[in-house]
Amino acid sequence: MNTQTVGRITDHLAAEDITLQGVLDALTDPVRRSIVRQLFDAEDGMACGTFDINVTRSTSTHHFKVLRRAGILRQEYVGTVKTNSLRRTDLDRALPGLLDAIITAARHEAGR
Template sequence: MPAQNRPSSSGRSLEHPDRAEIRLEGVLHALADPMRLQIVCDLAAVEGELNCSVFDLPVSKSTTTHHFRVLRESGVVRQIYRGTAKMNALRRDDLEALFPGLLGTVLAAAAHQASRLGAPA
């Protein structure tokens, strides 16, 4: 079983695409939604993982779950259970290897847009 799909220590696992399966159009689709882009910006601001519960999104819990699923299934984030917490991390290395400069460019553009519009990045 690929490392990405091995059960975590809690026995629960989540499906993630292997690096070779990640497609540019899927990544761009995932990043095109403002809520998902905010999640990615928040994850990019930390080195490591964040629990789903730290994200304060103005949508329902089920909608938040949907956004995380889209990000995971597109290969943008990796999710793993640690006890009862679902931890999230950007797949920086995979994205950089497949699409050099894309993540950095998107993050810089999001920060520039937030500055221009007076909104948090």
């Protein structure tokens, strides 16, 4: 994205603080697993309002916050749009293979 980032979201978990327990706790909810699956499949970051989730805006805000604080996604403002991206490198370094396993399981779950 070539647009200038104008806002900062400062409560991202440091990469070295990502834990298995934190990631698994964050992914207990099927809506959050869906968000992660959609981000994994996206070529670029996604704006909050573009996800295919059937929850209220305040509930979606909560889900994004849980994922951000667990170290699963990064949020930043690009112009006035809050974008989300997976922290693939950080997750793969902290928990090798876990993200791929989660995505495989989430796809299986979504296909039922």
